[in-house]
Amino acid sequence: MKRVSLVAVVLSVLMSLAAHASSSPWEQPARTLAEEIASILGPGQAHLTIRNLSTIPTDQIPAIRRLLEQDLKARGVLSSGADSANSILITLSENVRERLWVAEIVEGNETRVAMVHVEPPIERTSTTPESIVLRKERLPLMLNNLPGILPGDALLAAVDTSSGMILLRPEEIGLYASGEVFWKGEQGADMKQPRPAPRDARGLLIRSSDGKSFTAYAAGTECVGIFMPPLGAGNGPGSWTFQCHPSDDPWPIAQADPANPSTGIKAFYNAARDYFTGVVTPSLGVDLPPFYSAAMLPRPAGAALIIGGIDGKVQSVEKGALKPITGTRDWGSDFAVLRSGCGAGTQIIASGPGEAVSDSLRAYELPALEAIPASASLSMDGTVTALWTAHDGKSVFAVVRKAAGPGSADQYEVDRVTASCN
Amino acid sequence: MLRQVAISFLVAALVIPAAARTRPHYGGTVRVEVEGDPWQRPGGLARRLVFDGLTAMSADGTPRPALALDWKSENDDRRWQFRLRSGVRFHDGSPLTSPSVVASLVAVCNTNCPWTAVRVAGSSVVFTGDSPMPNLPALLAGDDFRISSASTNGAGGVVGTGPFQTTGFANGVLTLTANDSGWQSRPFVDSVEIRVRRSIHDQWLDLSVNRADLVEVPAEQLHPARDQHLTVLASPPVTLLALQLSSSGVLGDPNLRAAIALAVDRGVLFNVIFQKQGEVTASLLPSALTGYAFLFPTGRDLNKADELRGSITPPPLTLAVEGGSALQLAAQRIALNLREAGFTVQVVNAASASHPDLRLRRFSLECSQPSAALESILHAAGQAVPLPEQSLAATFKAEHDFLNRNILIPLLYLPRAYASGGRLRDLRFAPDGAPDLAQVSLEDAP
Numbered sequence: 001m002k003r004v005s006l007v008a009v010v011l012s013v014l015m016s017l018a019a020h021a022s023s024s025p026w027e028q029p030a031r032t033l034a035e036e037i038a039s040i041l042g043p044g045q046a047h048l049t050i051r052n053l054s055t056i057p058t059d060q061i062p063a064i065r066r067l068l069e070q071d072l073k074a075r076g077v078l079s080s081g082a083d084s085a086n087s088i089l090i091t092l093s094e095n096v097r098e099r100l101w102v103a104e105i106v107e108g109n110e111t112r113v114a115m116v117h118v119e120p121p122i123e124r125t126s127t128t129p130e131s132i133v134l135r136k137e138r139l140p141l142m143l144n145n146l147p148g149i150l151p152g153d154a155l156l157a158a159v160d161t162s163s164g165m166i167l168l169r170p171e172e173i174g175l176y177a178s179g180e181v182f183w184k185g186e187q188g189a190d191m192k193q194p195r196p197a198p199r200d201a202r203g204l205l206i207r208s209s210d211g212k213s214f215t216a217y218a219a220g221t222e223c224v225g226i227f228m229p230p231l232g233a234g235n236g237p238g239s240w241t242f243q244c245h246p247s248d249d250p251w252p253i254a255q256a257d258p259a260n261p262s263t264g265i266k267a268f269y270n271a272a273r274d275y276f277t278g279v280v281t282p283s284l285g286v287d288l289p290p291f292y293s294a295a296m297l298p299r300p301a302g303a304a305l306i307i308g309g310i311d312g313k314v315q316s317v318e319k320g321a322l323k324p325i326t327g328t329r330d331w332g333s334d335f336a337v338l339r340s341g342c343g344a345g346t347q348i349i350a351s352g353p354g355e356a357v358s359d360s361l362r363a364y365e366l367p368a369l370e371a372i373p374a375s376a377s378l379s380m381d382g383t384v385t386a387l388w389t390a391h392d393g394k395s396v397f398a399v400v401r402k403a404a405g406p407g408s409a410d411q412y413e414v415d416r417v418t419a420s421c422n
Numbered sequence: 423m424l425r426q427v428a429i430s431f432l433v434a435a436l437v438i439p440a441a442a443r444t445r446p447h448y449g450g451t452v453r454v455e456v457e458g459d460p461w462q463r464p465g466g467l468a469r470r471l472v473f474d475g476l477t478a479m480s481a482d483g484t485p486r487p488a489l490a491l492d493w494k495s496e497n498d499d500r501r502w503q504f505r506l507r508s509g510v511r512f513h514d515g516s517p518l519t520s521p522s523v524v525a526s527l528v529a530v531c532n533t534n535c536p537w538t539a540v541r542v543a544g545s546s547v548v549f550t551g552d553s554p555m556p557n558l559p560a561l562l563a564g565d566d567f568r569i570s571s572a573s574t575n576g577a578g579g580v581v582g583t584g585p586f587q588t589t590g591f592a593n594g595v596l597t598l599t600a601n602d603s604g605w606q607s608r609p610f611v612d613s614v615e616i617r618v619r620r621s622i623h624d625q626w627l628d629l630s631v632n633r634a635d636l637v638e639v640p641a642e643q644l645h646p647a648r649d650q651h652l653t654v655l656a657s658p659p660v661t662l663l664a665l666q667l668s669s670s671g672v673l674g675d676p677n678l679r680a681a682i683a684l685a686v687d688r689g690v691l692f693n694v695i696f697q698k699q700g701e702v703t704a705s706l707l708p709s710a711l712t713g714y715a716f717l718f719p720t721g722r723d724l725n726k727a728d729e730l731r732g733s734i735t736p737p738p739l740t741l742a743v744e745g746g747s748a749l750q751l752a753a754q755r756i757a758l759n760l761r762e763a764g765f766t767v768q769v770v771n772a773a774s775a776s777h778p779d780l781r782l783r784r785f786s787l788e789c790s791q792p793s794a795a796l797e798s799i800l801h802a803a804g805q806a807v808p809l810p811e812q813s814l815a816a817t818f819k820a821e822h823d824f825l826n827r828n829i830l831i832p833l834l835y836l837p838r839a840y841a842s843g844g845r846l847r848d849l850r851f852a853p854d855g856a857p858d859l860a861q862v863s864l865e866d867a868p
Contacts, residue, residue: 100713100714102716199446275445310447
């Protein structure tokens with residue numbers, strides 16, 4: 001077997017988006033690898049071979065080769081013919097996390113190895129226009145990069161306030177604010193849940209109209225957050241106080257006025273499961289089945305409560321009667337109301353059916369007891385695990401879980417979805 | 423894009439089609455069938471469901487808190503202190519304490535452990551080592567180090583702290599019931615029934631008549647399973663098939679071990695016996711994990727093997743094999759390969775071989791952090807190789823140096839696969855390809 005030794009230097013090359021914008025993404029890793037090769041080989045000639053075992057498009061290989069040759073030349077290593085005594089085999093490889101460029105430097109019977117990590121660029125997604133057009137905007141909040149949040153930690157809900165973003169997680173609530181470079185945790189509190197959060201944990205965040213207080217609900221617990229303004233000029237930006245306590249109180253699930261929970265309906269949540277029990281207050285004059293989601297939809301003769309039962313049926317509660325809604329075969333478990341101003345003015349935004357890697361959202365109108373699609377499906381980048389109406393009613397927020405497995409943790413992101421009329 | 427490719431592959435392989443998505447339902451019983459022992463280490467399904475480790479492995483390969491709430495290291499990772507989660511109880515109601523944890527760890531590992539000593543320190547457990555142990559939190563997530571109580575429950579079953587507890591074993595069916603008062607969230611399903619020692623043929627038959635929800639599909643039978651239109655859920659390659667060589671006796675000669683390594687024909691094993699499933703490897707870690715597996719050549723070189731053997735005519739060697747028919751066939755093929763290189767090899771059953779010269783073994787890839795995964799495999803092979811650094815470069819160097827000794831000859835990386843009925847949803851795999859039944863739910867749950 002050939003003697004192989006490794007130069008114990010592996011450098012991570014983190015390619016920022018800014019770097020992408022200004023130069024080739026391969027410049028930095030090529031330069032770093034050339035430095036490593038030159039430090040092993042010293043000035044001289046070597047035959048350079050490049051092979052691509054990665055997903056880098058073939059048409060980019062010549063550019064990478066040029067960069068490597070230039071960088072090697074600048075360090076005194078000249079590319080030569082195949083009859084050279086020295087050879088450099090560079091393999092563009094990758095694993096599930098990152099790209100890896102490996103140089104095998106052969107001098108006689110000795111082979112030495114150098115490696116450079118290359119982080120993959122972040123891709124952007126786009127949406128497709130339609131009649132009522134849904135658009136999504138990812139909040140600039142890389143949840144798994146936030147301090148104190150482990151990869152795979154779930155996000156239940158989020159709401160923006162006057163001083164940052166409140167994030168509700170299964171066992172903790174926290175305020176995060178954007179810093180100069182990264183989001184940072186400002187304040188947090190234990191949710192003080194009396195028992196472990198259930199699998200498929202859910203939660204709800206309701207903020208006041210001025211953004212200076214909120215109430216958070218999760219299984220078996222309730223938290224109130226109040227913003228305390230600074231006592232005087234020059235005394236800092238103020239702070240939040242969080243008070244959490246075990247609670248079986250019902251959650252405000254549907255409001256005629258999103259900023260005013262007292263105008264709506266509250267429902268008791270089964271703290272050991274992932275659904276509402278069907279008991280609501282005030283009573284609607286009819287027994288409701290257990291349900292996952294609910295939304296208040298304006299009707300000419302008054303508002304209707306739309307519920308998505310745990311049996312998959314979507315029903316409307318109007319005037320003390322429970323009536324099935326047809327056309328909901330393609331609905332998932334989550335929906336929310338959107339006041340787009342288009343068409344009938346208000347639509348239901350529903351998640352898609354099936355256990356989808358790429359879930360979708362679609363707008364529906366319910367002129368009677370049939371759901372009629374009002375937009376094309378908006379593809380999401382994972383499974384929608386929570387959906388709620390924004391404070392102003394003009395957008396909905398979706399928590400999207402990007403499923404992963406061996407090699408990578410689930411990722412959560414928050415998307416704001418808005419509609420425009422065509 | 424890499425991440426997206428990985429995710430797409432994974433989820434495409436794992437997700438079961440469903441007519442309409444609702445949130446997961448609670449309730450019902452999942453019926454699983456296995457060919458082997460559900461308590462086996464590693465990878466036994468029951469072991470995963472009943473016992474917890476001090477740590478658990480996140481999907482991204484980093485250890486996360488389980489029975490230990492947090493941990494810290496001192497003295498250059500030579501001393502680790504794990505603080506236990508308070509209020510945890512075993513299924514029999516007895517509290518989890520640091521003495522019970524230490525007793526459990528000592529019972530499963532008293533020699534050749536990743537640590538030198540483990541002891542009680544108040545409500546913590548302290549591990550000390552002669553050399554740095556940077557991978558200890560990851561290793562403690564492995565099946566070898568799950569915590570059990572010394573007692574048994576009323577049904578005579580073993581007692582752990584996990585999401586399910588044993589409630590019965592009758593007529594070849596092990597019944598596990600959801601633990602309502604565990605430290606973790608309650609599972610979605612009420613119970614799991616595991617029918618053990620069931621042949622693959624009978625498992626598939628039971629699946630076809632809706633008597634089972636999840637059955638095994640050996641890697642070499644993935645094609646037939648798909649031909650029979652089974653809903654197959656296959657993991658990425660996570661099971662290493664390797665030849666383990668004794669370093670004493672006649673194989674104490676490193677040249678003979680090197681000759682054996684060069685004489686094995688991985689291509690035939692891959693193409694013929696395992697029906698082109700998984701990947702050929704001469705590396706202990708799969709390519710997807712490291713990206714450097716190509717640095718270990720997989721080719722056969724009989725001339726070089728002859729040259730290394732020289733004039734030595736070794737006495738007959740024994741090759742022990744553990745596992746099913748495919749492994750028996752693979753062992754026979756390896757024996758044939760070695761005969762072509764001047765070795766005489768007799769294939770024997772592992773149960774009847776006390777000190778075989780060679781063993782054909784499977785190793786599970788229990789975590790997806792390269793350094794910890796390597797250390798885990800080496801530990802399973804009985805090789806205490808300290809890995810003081812976690813960088814990919816250091817991992818490559820440690821692996822390269824170890825493989826140069828030819829104690830372990832990697833052959834193939836194989837997927838772990840199951841076939842599922844239509845009731846299951848949200849089935850996912852752990853990094854080693856084991857199904858996570860604590861997270862699964864049933865479409866027809868009440």
